[in-house]
Amino acid sequence: MNHYSSLSQTELRELKNSLQKSFEEQKALGLNLNMARGKPCKEQLDLSMEMLDLVNGKSDMMLSDGQDARNYGGLEGLPEMRELFGELMDADPCDVIVSGNSSLTLMFDVIASAMTDGFDGSLPWIQQGTLKFLCPVPGYDRHFSITEYYNFEMIPVPMTVSGPDMDLVEKLVSEDPQIKGIWCVPKYSNPQGITYSDETVRRMASLKPAAPDFRVFWDNAYCVHELTDQPDQLLSIFAACKEVGNEDLVVQFTSTSKITFAGAGVAAVAGSKKTLQNFRRRLFFKTIGPDKMNQLRHLLFLKDMDGIYQHMEKHRKLLAPRFEVVLEHLKELGETGTARWVIPKGGYFVSVDVMDGCAKRVVSLCKEAGVVLTGAGATYPLGKDPKDSNIRIAPSFPPVSELEAAMKVFCISAKLAAVEKLLEDAQG
Amino acid sequence: MNHYSSLSQTELRELKNSLQKSFEEQKALGLNLNMARGKPCKEQLDLSMEMLDLVNGKSDMMLSDGQDARNYGGLEGLPEMRELFGELMDADPCDVIVSGNSSLTLMFDVIASAMTDGFDGSLPWIQQGTLKFLCPVPGYDRHFSITEYYNFEMIPVPMTVSGPDMDLVEKLVSEDPQIKGIWCVPKYSNPQGITYSDETVRRMASLKPAAPDFRVFWDNAYCVHELTDQPDQLLSIFAACKEVGNEDLVVQFTSTSKITFAGAGVAAVAGSKKTLQNFRRRLFFKTIGPDKMNQLRHLLFLKDMDGIYQHMEKHRKLLAPRFEVVLEHLKELGETGTARWVIPKGGYFVSVDVMDGCAKRVVSLCKEAGVVLTGAGATYPLGKDPKDSNIRIAPSFPPVSELEAAMKVFCISAKLAAVEKLLEDAQG
Numbered sequence: 001m002n003h004y005s006s007l008s009q010t011e012l013r014e015l016k017n018s019l020q021k022s023f024e025e026q027k028a029l030g031l032n033l034n035m036a037r038g039k040p041c042k043e044q045l046d047l048s049m050e051m052l053d054l055v056n057g058k059s060d061m062m063l064s065d066g067q068d069a070r071n072y073g074g075l076e077g078l079p080e081m082r083e084l085f086g087e088l089m090d091a092d093p094c095d096v097i098v099s100g101n102s103s104l105t106l107m108f109d110v111i112a113s114a115m116t117d118g119f120d121g122s123l124p125w126i127q128q129g130t131l132k133f134l135c136p137v138p139g140y141d142r143h144f145s146i147t148e149y150y151n152f153e154m155i156p157v158p159m160t161v162s163g164p165d166m167d168l169v170e171k172l173v174s175e176d177p178q179i180k181g182i183w184c185v186p187k188y189s190n191p192q193g194i195t196y197s198d199e200t201v202r203r204m205a206s207l208k209p210a211a212p213d214f215r216v217f218w219d220n221a222y223c224v225h226e227l228t229d230q231p232d233q234l235l236s237i238f239a240a241c242k243e244v245g246n247e248d249l250v251v252q253f254t255s256t257s258k259i260t261f262a263g264a265g266v267a268a269v270a271g272s273k274k275t276l277q278n279f280r281r282r283l284f285f286k287t288i289g290p291d292k293m294n295q296l297r298h299l300l301f302l303k304d305m306d307g308i309y310q311h312m313e314k315h316r317k318l319l320a321p322r323f324e325v326v327l328e329h330l331k332e333l334g335e336t337g338t339a340r341w342v343i344p345k346g347g348y349f350v351s352v353d354v355m356d357g358c359a360k361r362v363v364s365l366c367k368e369a370g371v372v373l374t375g376a377g378a379t380y381p382l383g384k385d386p387k388d389s390n391i392r393i394a395p396s397f398p399p400v401s402e403l404e405a406a407m408k409v410f411c412i413s414a415k416l417a418a419v420e421k422l423l424e425d426a427q428g
Numbered sequence: 429m430n431h432y433s434s435l436s437q438t439e440l441r442e443l444k445n446s447l448q449k450s451f452e453e454q455k456a457l458g459l460n461l462n463m464a465r466g467k468p469c470k471e472q473l474d475l476s477m478e479m480l481d482l483v484n485g486k487s488d489m490m491l492s493d494g495q496d497a498r499n500y501g502g503l504e505g506l507p508e509m510r511e512l513f514g515e516l517m518d519a520d521p522c523d524v525i526v527s528g529n530s531s532l533t534l535m536f537d538v539i540a541s542a543m544t545d546g547f548d549g550s551l552p553w554i555q556q557g558t559l560k561f562l563c564p565v566p567g568y569d570r571h572f573s574i575t576e577y578y579n580f581e582m583i584p585v586p587m588t589v590s591g592p593d594m595d596l597v598e599k600l601v602s603e604d605p606q607i608k609g610i611w612c613v614p615k616y617s618n619p620q621g622i623t624y625s626d627e628t629v630r631r632m633a634s635l636k637p638a639a640p641d642f643r644v645f646w647d648n649a650y651c652v653h654e655l656t657d658q659p660d661q662l663l664s665i666f667a668a669c670k671e672v673g674n675e676d677l678v679v680q681f682t683s684t685s686k687i688t689f690a691g692a693g694v695a696a697v698a699g700s701k702k703t704l705q706n707f708r709r710r711l712f713f714k715t716i717g718p719d720k721m722n723q724l725r726h727l728l729f730l731k732d733m734d735g736i737y738q739h740m741e742k743h744r745k746l747l748a749p750r751f752e753v754v755l756e757h758l759k760e761l762g763e764t765g766t767a768r769w770v771i772p773k774g775g776y777f778v779s780v781d782v783m784d785g786c787a788k789r790v791v792s793l794c795k796e797a798g799v800v801l802t803g804a805g806a807t808y809p810l811g812k813d814p815k816d817s818n819i820r821i822a823p824s825f826p827p828v829s830e831l832e833a834a835m836k837v838f839c840i841s842a843k844l845a846a847v848e849k850l851l852e853d854a855q856g
Contacts, residue, residue, distance in 0.1 A: 037500070045489070045498040053485040057477040070473040070689040072465070100528070101719045108714035112540060116554075116578075126544075126554065142716070149713040150544075261498040264721040285577040286536035288570070291529045291719065293692040 003337035004418055012423050019416040023369065026409045031370030033406040038190070038348035039397045040262050040315075041322075047314050048260040051301035055293055069292040075283060078295045081266065087305050088223055089252045090236040091270035099283065099290045103255040103267040107217060108146050110251055110269065110279050114180070114213070115150060117278040120248060122213035125150075125180060134172060134182035136164040138351055138379030138390045140190040143183040143219065147381075154381035155179070159192060161342065163200035170207065177210040181217050187234040188222035191351035191379055191392035193344020195232035205240035207249065215275065218252040222347040224312045225258060227320050232345050238270075248272045256298060258315075258348065259308065266298050322395040322403055326350050329407035338418040350393045351379070358417040359388045365413035371406045431765030432846055440851050447844040451797065454837045459798030461834040466618070466776035467825045468690050468743075469750075475742050476688040479729035483721055497720040503711060506723045509694065515733050516651055517680045518664040519698035527711065527718045531683040531695040535645060536574050538679055538697065538707050542608070542641070543578060545706040548676060550641035553578075553608060562600060562610035564592040566779055566807030566818045568618040571611040571647065575809075582809035583607070587620060589770065591628035598635065605638040609645050615662040616650035619779035619807050619820035621772020623660035633668035635677065643703065646680040650775040652740045653686060655748050660773050666698075676700045684726060686776065687739065694726050750823040750831055754778050757835035766846035778821045779807070786845040787816045793841035799834045 007015065061069040065079055076082065077098025086093040099106065115126045125131055133152040135144055136159050147154055155172065157164045164184070173179055184204070186196040196204070204216055218237055237250050248271075256265035269276070302308050323344070330352065333339035340353045354362050359376035366373050374392040377383040393410070395403055435443065489497040493507055504510065505526025514521040527534065543554045553559055561580040563572055564587050575582055583600065585592045591614070601607055612632070614624040624632070632644055646665055665678050676699075684693035697704070730736050751772070758780065761767035768781045782790050787804035794801050802820040805811040821838070823831055 039500050042496065045496060048498075049485040049487075051485075052483060052487070055480060056484065057479075057481040059477075059480070061473070068470065068473065070476075070691060072467050072685075072690045074691070102715050105715045115544070145713050149710070257500075261721065262500045263498060263502070263717050264719045282577070285573050287530050287533045289691050291692040291722065293689065294719065294722070 004415075004422060005337055007422070009423065009426050012419050012426075016416070016419045016423065019412060019419060022412050023365065023416055026412060027369045029370070029405070031405055031409065033370060033398055033402050033409075034372045035394050035398060035403070035406055036372045036374045037397070038258075038394045040258060041318065041397050041399070043318050044315055044396070045261060047311065048301065051260060051297050054300040055297040061293075061296075063292065063296070067292070069296045072288045074289045074292050075287070077268070077290060078292060078299060080299050081268075081295045084299070084302065084304065085254065085268035085270070088254055088308070089220060089268070089270045090238050091252065095272060095276070096268055096270045097276065097280070097283065098266060098268045098295060100267055101257075101263065101265055101291075101294070103219065103221065103253040103257070103269070104142055104146075106253055106267050106269045107143070107219065109282065110217075111146055111150060113279045113282045114215075117282070119213040119215060119278065120274040125213070128178070130178055132176065132179045134164075134169060134179060135381045136183065136189075137381070138191055138385075138392070139183060140185055140219070141374075141378040141383075143217075144381045147183070152180075156381060157182070159189065159194060161194060163194065163196035166200055166203040170203065173207050173209045173214060175210060179209070179214060180211055181215050183217050183219065185219050185221055186237065187220060187232060188225060188344060188347025190221065190347065191349035192342050193347045193349060193351070194342060195234055195345075198235045201235040201237055202240050205237055205246055205249065206244045207246070214249075216250045218250050220252055220254045221258070223254055224308055225348070226312060226316055226346045227323055228345045230345065248275045251275060256302070259311065260298060260301070264294065266295055319396060321400055322398075323350065325400055325403045326393055326395045326407055329411050333411055333414055336415060336418070338414055348394060348396055350395065352391045352393055353389045354391060354414045355418040355421055356387045356389045358414070358421050359385060359391050361417040361420065362391060362410070362413045365417060366409055369409045369413070371409045373410070432843075432850060433765055435850070437851065437854050440847050440854075444844070444847045444851065447840060447847060450840050451793065451844055454840060455797040457798070457833070459833055459837065461798060461826055461830050461837075462800045463822050463826060463831070463834050464800045464802045465825070466686075466822045468686060469746065469825050469827070471746050472743055472824070473689060475739065476729065479688060479725050482728040483725040489721075489724075491720070491724070495720070497724045500716045502717045502720050503715070505696070505718060506720060506727060508727050509696075509723045512727070512730065512732065513682065513696035513698070516682055516736075517648060517696070517698045518666050519680065523700060523704070524696055524698045525704065525708070525711065526694060526696045526723060528695055529685070529692055529719075529722070531647065531649065531681040531685070531697070532570055532574075534681055534695050534697045535571070535647065537710065538645075539574055539578060541707045541710045542643075545710070547641040547643060548702040548705065553641070556606070558606055560604065560607045562592075562597060562607060563809045564611065564617075565809070566619050566813075566820070567611060568613055568647070569802075569806040569811075571645075572809045575611070580608075584809060585610070587617065587622060589622060591622065591624035594628055594631040598631065601635050601637045601642060603638060607637070608639055608641060609643050611645050611647065613647050613649055614665065615648060615660060616653060616772060616775025618649065618775065619777035619818075620770050621775045621777060621779070622770060623662055623773075626663045629663040629665055630668050633665055633674055633677065634672045635674070642677075644678045646678050648680055648682045649686070651682055652736055653776070654740060654744055654774045655751055656773045658773065676703045679703060684730070686743075687736065688726060688729070692722065694723055747824055749828055750826075751778065753828055753831045754821055754823045754835055757839050761839055761842055764843060764846070766842055776822060776824055778823065780819045780821055780842075781817045782819060782842045783846040783849055784815045784817045786842070786849050787813060787819050789845040789848065790819060790838070790841045793845060794837055797837045797841070799837045801838070
C-alpha cells in the first residue's frame with residue numbers, strides 16, 4: 001500500500017468512500033468497547049486472589065516489630081515492606097515510607113507539603129510567586145492534573161527515544177529558579193513505553209537547578225512490568241545521585257497497584273532525610289498510621305523480589321498477547337504513513353501519533369462507532385496537544401477478542417481522519 | 429476520709445510520708461503499663477476477625493454498581509457504604525464520601541482544601557491573614573494538632589456538662605470573621621465523655637458566623653460507642669441545621685476505627701454540596717479511588733445499623749469492666765477532694781481533673797512507677813493546660829488486671845502530688 005500522502009485527490013476521494021463504507025459497517029455492529037484507561041483486566045486481578053486468604057480470620061496479627069497489624073500506629077509502614085520497596089526503588093529502607101493504596105496520592109501530598117512547607121528550609125512554594133513544572137510530553141495526565149491543581153505553569157519538554165530532551169531540561173532548570181520540578185516515568189513511560197537511557201538518568205541525577213527546592217519526581221510505576229524476555233534496564237537514580245553528591249534531588253514513587261490489586265494495592269515513596277523531612281511531618285499530623293493489614297497481606301503474598309518477578313511473569317502472559325493485537329493492527333497504519341508509534345517492551349500503553357491535526361477526529365470517530373479511547377490531548381498539560389496527533393491506547397482491560405474489534409475501528413478511523421485531512425489540506 | 433484541704437500541715441506531712449512509702453512499694457514492682465492512647469485491646473480487635481473471611485480468594489468481587497471491587501475507581505465509595513454511613517451520620521448518602529482508613533486524615537484534608545480553595549467561593553483561608561479556630565477544652569489532641577500544623581490561633585472554649593460554652597461560642601463566632609471553625613466531638617466527647625445537649629446542638633446549628641466560610645467540624649467518632657444500657661441521645665446536627673436553613677454550616681466525620689480495626693477501618697465525611705465541593709475536587713485530583721475491597725469487607729460484615737449495634741454490644745462487654753475499674757479507683761480520690769471527673773456513658777476515655785498545678789507531677793510520678801499516661805496538657809491546644817490539672821485516662825487497651833495495678837499507681841500519685849502541692853502552698 002502506498003503512503004496516503006502520495007495519493008492523488010481522485011484516489012483519496014475513492015479511498016474516503018471505501019473507508020466510510022467500512023466505518024459504517026463497524027458502526028452498525030453496535031460495539032461498546034473501552035481502551036481508555038490503564039486498568040488491569042479481570043484475569044490479572046484474579047492472579048492475586050490467594051493473597052486474600054493469607055490474612056484471614058485465624059491469622060496471627062503480631063508483626064515482627066511487636067505491633068498488632070490491626071491496631072493504630074506504624075506511621076511509616078511495616079519494616080519488611082519498607083525493605084521490599086527499598087529493593088524495588090534501590091533505596092535505603094530508612095528512606096522509604098509505605099502508606100496507603102495510591103502512589104498518586106503520595107505525589108499529591110509531597111507537592112502539597114512543598115506548597116505549605118517547602119523543601120529543606122526553602123520558602124513554602126506557595127509564597128514564591130509563579131511556579132513552573134517541567135512536563136515531558138506525551139506524559140501521564142494524572143501527573144499533569146496535580147500540577148494543574150496547584151496552578152503551576154507547565155512547560156512541555158519533548159520526549160526522545162532515550163527519555164526527556166535533556167539539553168532542554170538542563171538549560172531550563174539551570175536558568176529558571178521558578179521551575180520546581182519535573183515529572184518522570186523513567187521505565188516504560190506512560191504513554192510511550194520509553195525507558196530512560198543510562199545517559200539520561202545520569203544527566204537527570206547531575207542537574208544543577210537554579211532553585212535549591214527543585215525536585216525530580218521519579219514515578220517508577222512500571223519498574224517490574226515487563227512484556228518481553230529482554231527487559232529494559234533502568235539505571236538506579238539514587239545511585240546516580242549519590243555518585244555526584246546530589247542525594248536530595250529525587251523523590252521516587254512506586255506501588256503494587258499493577259502488581260496486585262489496582263484499587264487496593266500498597267504505595268511507597270522514597271527520598272533523602274532532608275527531602276522527605278517536611279512530608280514526614282505532614283504525615284505525622286494527618287494520620288495515625290496506614291492500613292498495616294493490607295501491607296501484611298502483600299508481604300505474605302509477594303514475599304521478596306523473586307516472588308514479585310514470578311508474579312509479574314503471570315501478568316506478562318496476560319498482557320503480551322493484548323499488546324500484540326494492538327501492534328499487529330497498527331502495522332497497517334504504518335504502511336499508509338498515517339501513524340507512528342514506539343514498540344513498548346513493558347508498561348501499560350501504546351502511544352500512537354496519528355496524522356497531525358487528526359487525533360481529536362480519530363477519538364471522535366471511534367466514539368461514534370462504540371470504542372472509547374483516552375481523550376485526545378490527555379497526554380499533554382491541560383489537555384492541549386499542539387499537533388493534535390497523540391492518542392494513548394490502553395490494551396490491558398479488554399479481552400483479546402474485543403481488542404481485535406476495537407483496533408479494527410481504530411485503524412479505519414485513523415485512516416479516514418487522515419484522508420479527510422489530506423483532502424481538506426488540498427482544497428484549503 | 430477528710431478532704432485533704434482540711435488537713436493541718438502536720439497531718440499533711442504524715443500523709444506525705446505514708447504516701448511516699450506506698451509509692452516506693454509500687455515502684456519496686458517494676459511495672460510497665462500503658463493507659464496513654466485510646467487503642468482498642470486485642471480482644472476487641474478479635475471481634476472482627478471473621479470479617480477477613482468474608483472477602484476471600486473465592487469471593488465475587490463485582491459490586492452492585494457494576495464495578496470490580498479490586499480495580500481502580502469508585503471515588504466516593506461503595507454506594508451501600510455511603511448509605512450505611514449516611515444512617516450513622518443522619519446524612520443523605522449523596523452527601524457522604526467514604527474514603528481511606530482514617531477520619532483524622534479526612535479532617536486534615538478538608539482543612540487542607542479550605543486552606544488552598546476556601547469554601548463555596550470564599551477566599552482561600554491561606555490568603556486571609558491570621559486564622560483562628562475554636563477548641564473546646566479539654567479536647568482531642570489530634571484535632572488541635574491539625575490546626576497547629578496550619579498555624580491557626582487556637583482559642584480554648586471551656587466544656588460544660590452539656591457541651592462547649594455556647595454563650596462564648598456564639599459571641600466569638602458572630603464577632604470575629606477570622607474564626608474559621610470549631611472542633612466538636614459531640615457524643616461521648618474526647619476526653620470527658622460528654623454528650624452535647626439538644627440545646628447545644630440546636631445553638632450550634634443556628635450559629636450566625638461573621639465568617640461565611642466558618643464551619644463546624646463535627647467528629648462523631650463515638651456515635652455508637654456505648655458503655656451502658658441508657659445511651660445518651662445526640663440530636664441530629666444535620667436535621668437541626670436544616671430546620672434553620674443552615675445546611676452548609678457543618679462537616680461531619682466518623683469511622684469504623686473503633687468498630688472493626690483501629691488501623692484498617694473505613695472513614696467517611698458528610699456535608700452539603702456547597703461545603704464539600706472543593707474537597708471533592710481535591711479528592712478527584714489526588715486519588716483514583718479508595719480501597720473498595722476493605723469497604724466491601726466492612727459491608728458484608730456489618731451489614732446494616734442493626735449489625736453495627738449488635739457488634740458494638742460485644743465491644744461494650746469488653747470495655748465496660750475496664751471503665752468500672754478506673755471509676756472504682758477514682759472514688760477514693762473523690763473522697764480526698766484531690767480529683768474530679770465526669771462518669772462517661774460511652775466513648776474511650778475518663779477525663780480526670782487532679783488538683784490544680786498537679787497534672788504534670790502526677791504524670792511524671794506515674795511514669796517513675798512504670799505507668800505511662802497521656803502527657804499532661806495534651807487535651808489543650810499546644811499542650812498548654814492553664815491549670816495544669818487535666819489528665820486523660822484511656823482504659824481500653826490494658827487488661828483488667830493491669831488496669832487495677834495502673835490505677836493504684838495513679839491514685840497514689842494523684843494523692844502524693846496533691847499533698848506536695850498543699851504543703852508547698854502552705855509554705856509559699
